[in-house]
Amino acid sequence: MxxxxxxxxxxxxxxxxxxxxxxxxxxxxxxxxxxxxxxxxxxxxxxxxxxxxxxxxxxxxxRSQNTKADKLARSARDQPHNVYYINSIPPTSLPEPL
Incomplete structure (x- = not known):
């Protein structure tokens, strides 16, 4: 599966x-x-x-070189539902990474 x-x-x-x-x-x-x-x-x-x-x-x-993923992970944890980020451009519901 x-x-x-x-x-x-x-x-x-x-x-x-x-x-x-x-x-x-x-x-x-x-x-x-x-x-x-x-x-x-x-x-x-x-x-x-x-x-x-x-x-x-x-x-x-x-981890020190993984700041974009850390930012996305923190943003996803704040979402009320599962988030699957599968593109190079984040959806508008996620804040733009720094």
Whole structure:
């Protein structure tokens, strides 16, 4: 079963994904799933979603260099509903990142 964000990205013809995150452990888990047997089921589901895209990358970016994502995350937490930000231009309901 595809996650809702995956379905939305595919519906908008977003077939090449490059995710940057400040969680080094998660990047390690996804890149070497055999070393994390306790998370096997979740990592298998992640791999299923990953294969739906033409290109997919997940890279580590230090939190100090991740200010735009931090601003978006803080804004999303203030929303009364789930927010899926899948474009280079934020919706008008989110404040413009600094």
């Amino acid at each position: 595809r996650s809702k964000p995956t379905r939305i990205m595919l519906a908008h013809n977003k077939l090449r994904m490059n995710f940057q995150m400040d969680c080094a452990q998660l990047v390690k888990m996804v890149s070497k799933p055999a070393e994390w047997p306790a998370f096997e089921i979740l990592l298998e589901e992640m791999e299923k979603c990953r294969r739906m895209f033409q290109a997919f990358s997940l890279t580590y970016i230090p």
